[in-house]
Amino acid sequence: MTAVAAPGAPIVISCGEPAGIGPEVAADAWRVLGGDMALLWIGDPRHLPSGTPYREVTDAAQAHGPCPDALPVLARDFGAPRVPGTPNPAHAQGVIDAIADGVGLVMAGAARAICTAPISKAALIDGADFAYPGHTEFLAALAGDVPVVMMLACTELRVVPATIHIPLKDVAAALTPAVLRDTLRITRDALMRDFGVTAPRIAVAGLNPHAGEDGKMGTEEREMIAPLLDALRAEGFDLAGPLPGDTMFHAAARAGYDAAVCMYHDQALIPIKTIDFAGGVNVTLGLPFVRTSPDHGTAYGIAGQGVADATSMIAALRMARDMADARMGAAAGASGGSI
Numbered sequence: 001m002t003a004v005a006a007p008g009a010p011i012v013i014s015c016g017e018p019a020g021i022g023p024e025v026a027a028d029a030w031r032v033l034g035g036d037m038a039l040l041w042i043g044d045p046r047h048l049p050s051g052t053p054y055r056e057v058t059d060a061a062q063a064h065g066p067c068p069d070a071l072p073v074l075a076r077d078f079g080a081p082r083v084p085g086t087p088n089p090a091h092a093q094g095v096i097d098a099i100a101d102g103v104g105l106v107m108a109g110a111a112r113a114i115c116t117a118p119i120s121k122a123a124l125i126d127g128a129d130f131a132y133p134g135h136t137e138f139l140a141a142l143a144g145d146v147p148v149v150m151m152l153a154c155t156e157l158r159v160v161p162a163t164i165h166i167p168l169k170d171v172a173a174a175l176t177p178a179v180l181r182d183t184l185r186i187t188r189d190a191l192m193r194d195f196g197v198t199a200p201r202i203a204v205a206g207l208n209p210h211a212g213e214d215g216k217m218g219t220e221e222r223e224m225i226a227p228l229l230d231a232l233r234a235e236g237f238d239l240a241g242p243l244p245g246d247t248m249f250h251a252a253a254r255a256g257y258d259a260a261v262c263m264y265h266d267q268a269l270i271p272i273k274t275i276d277f278a279g280g281v282n283v284t285l286g287l288p289f290v291r292t293s294p295d296h297g298t299a300y301g302i303a304g305q306g307v308a309d310a311t312s313m314i315a316a317l318r319m320a321r322d323m324a325d326a327r328m329g330a331a332a333g334a335s336g337g338s339i
């Protein structure tokens with residue numbers, strides 16, 4: 001059960017991989033948004049870009065309200081400074097703990113949402129035996145093993161991969177009716193609850209070229225995807241598909257749906273990162289709390305150079321705020337106006 005945070009409570013930002021661009025895009029985003037919304041960064045303050053004005057707090061309550069003069073920081077000691085571009089295995093556990101601590105604050109109602117800066121999956125596995133392929137699965141576990149899905153969203157497109165961080169050779173076996181049903185249900189619920197879409201239209205990709213071309217190029221569409229979509233249509237879902245993955249993302253096609261559910265990671269993420277890499281946001285659907293993230297990764301090659309674009313982090317924080325507002329409004333409505 002997640003408590004509802006007060007309107008002035010902060011959105012928590014977990015530091016992410018210190019050797020990546022996470023600390024600098026968080027600091028840049030605070031410079032843009034810090035006068036409008038309450039933010040609280042969790043991490044080692046030595047990892048922020050030098051010259052970032054910050055204020056250490058010991059409690060999320062001390063970070064209520066906008067703080068344009070200094071970034072509120074829940075300070076952690078990671079034991080060593082950052083070396084941009086070179087992850088330090090000794091930092092891995094601190095990176096994981098920052099995410100878990102942020103989730104703890106959100107679930108306790110001390111923060112409104114969590115926005116996670118990018119992690120390196122490999123660095124966390126190497127440094128701390130991290131048991132999850134990414135935030136998405138870790139957050140699902142922290143929330144009590146709830147079913148979740150990953151969505152990436154920009155102003156022109158929302159995409160949902162039904163399978164995420166698994167080898168391509170394992171995708172077909174992982175795509176079961178239960179997985180696809182959960183993915184479509186969670187996506188539809190979230191479009192209504194978090195994005196204000198009253199009658200969601202969802203486009204569903206096939207797995208194979210040309211969506212199987214009537215079974216000539218693969219049978220998953222005929223044997224599994226199409227029957228499942230028919231069953232869900234009978235339950236009231238507005239679904240198109242299974243559609244050929246190569247022709248469902250051009251502008252006219254995109255106008256026909258509110259989200260595209262895809263069969264694997266790159267089928268979903270290539271179109272959105274091509275259309276709007278700078279402004280895309282990663283959001284986890286199905287959680288009992290709000291989590292967003294920029295759509296990019298650690299970008300080691302440019303870390304520490306002051307050139308990272310914070311647009312996606314800014315969009316992620318704005319989306320977190322809007323989603324938290326929507327949920328608070330819904331909670332207020334359900335309780336007759338008082339929460």
Ligand SMILES: NC(=O)C1=CN([C@@H]2O[C@H](COP(=O)(O)OP(=O)(O)OC[C@H]3O[C@@H](n4cnc5c(N)ncnc54)[C@H](O)[C@@H]3O)[C@@H](O)[C@H]2O)C=CC1
Binds near residue numbers: 025118300
């Ligand atoms: N939410 C998360 O925690 C995510 C983590 N990752 C992790 O990031 C690491 C690197 O992944 P890559 O595939 O290389 O993707 P990446 O997004 O880190 O970098 C891809 C390219 O885009 C550029 N780029 C990325 N963000 C940018 C920004 N804000 N401003 C300017 N240029 C930017 C990079 O310099 C690079 O050329 C991997 O370990 C991956 O697991 C990747 C995606 C999301």
Ligand SMILES: NCC(=O)COP(=O)(O)O
Binds near residue numbers: 135136137269293
């Ligand atoms: N490719 C998207 C990505 O790696 C983000 O994953 P997550 O850490 O948000 O689960």
